[in-house]
Amino acid sequence: QVQLLESGGGVVQPGGSLRLSCAASGFTFSSYGMHWVRQAPGKGLEWVAFIRNGETNKYYADSVKGRFTISRDNSKNTLYLQMNSLRAEDTAVYYCAKQYLRRIDHWGQGTLVTVSS
Amino acid sequence: DIQLTQSPSFLSASVGDRVTITCRASQGIGNFLAWYQQKPGKAPKLLIYGASTLQSGVPSRFSGSGSGTEFTLTLSSLQPEDFATYYCLHLNTYPCTFGQGTKLEIK
Numbered sequence: 001q002v003q004l005l006e007s008g009g010g011v012v013q014p015g016g017s018l019r020l021s022c023a024a025s026g027f028t029f030s031s032y033g034m035h036w037v038r039q040a041p042g043k044g045l046e047w048v049a050f051i052r053n054g055e056t057n058k059y060y061a062d063s064v065k066g067r068f069t070i071s072r073d074n075s076k077n078t079l080y081l082q083m084n085s086l087r088a089e090d091t092a093v094y095y096c097a098k099q100y101l102r103r104i105d106h107w108g109q110g111t112l113v114t115v116s117s
Numbered sequence: 118d119i120q121l122t123q124s125p126s127f128l129s130a131s132v133g134d135r136v137t138i139t140c141r142a143s144q145g146i147g148n149f150l151a152w153y154q155q156k157p158g159k160a161p162k163l164l165i166y167g168a169s170t171l172q173s174g175v176p177s178r179f180s181g182s183g184s185g186t187e188f189t190l191t192l193s194s195l196q197p198e199d200f201a202t203y204y205c206l207h208l209n210t211y212p213c214t215f216g217q218g219t220k221l222e223i224k
Contacts, residue, residue, distance in 0.1 A: 044218040059211035107160035
């Protein structure tokens with residue numbers, strides 16, 4: 001069965017950096033586009049970024065463009081989110097999620113990122 | 118960017134009720150809309166995709182309709198496990214966007 005396991009969350013100071021990872025299993029990782037979605041405490045879902053299966057096309061929410069970078073290593077079945085210049089408003093649970101055709105069909109359980117001094 | 122306006126934000130209903138949640142897109146998105154259910158502390162769960170196709174394993178009391186700019190999620194005969202927050206999501210173009218969510222509470 002599809003499993004997505006995020007890691008790398010934690011507490012970081014404003015202006016700092018963090019790299020999230022998402023280990024995928026149970027499907028052919030290299031064949032599917034992947035997303036990062038976040039949810040601030042007590043708030044709704046916010047789409048963050050998407051990368052196509054071929055690693056070439058990447059898309060970002062305006063709120064993270066220029067600060068976050070999505071990438072993947074298909075040889076390691078792993079998705080990444082490099083987060084730089086972090087702000088308090090980036091505090092959230094970050095989910096990785098798998099795309100199938102025009103839907104997100106599987107989600108990880110999330111990793112919490114807290115930006116605080 | 119395409120915006121999704123979901124209504125209502127809060128909905129109070131009883132077991133056995135029929136409820137409808139609406140999602141309006143700021144421009145046409147064909148049928149590239151999905152609906153998700155989220156319970157506290159859990160990841161979202163896919164209910165409906167392609168605006169009206171029921172995801173495998175989802176009870177038939179959930180249904181979706183619409184195309185273009187107006188979409189609805191209907192829950193017929195609410196069950197206790199249906200009380201949760203519901204989100205719409207468009208994947209027509211990038212950036213994708215979610216609706217702001219509808220919290221369904223027990224009356």
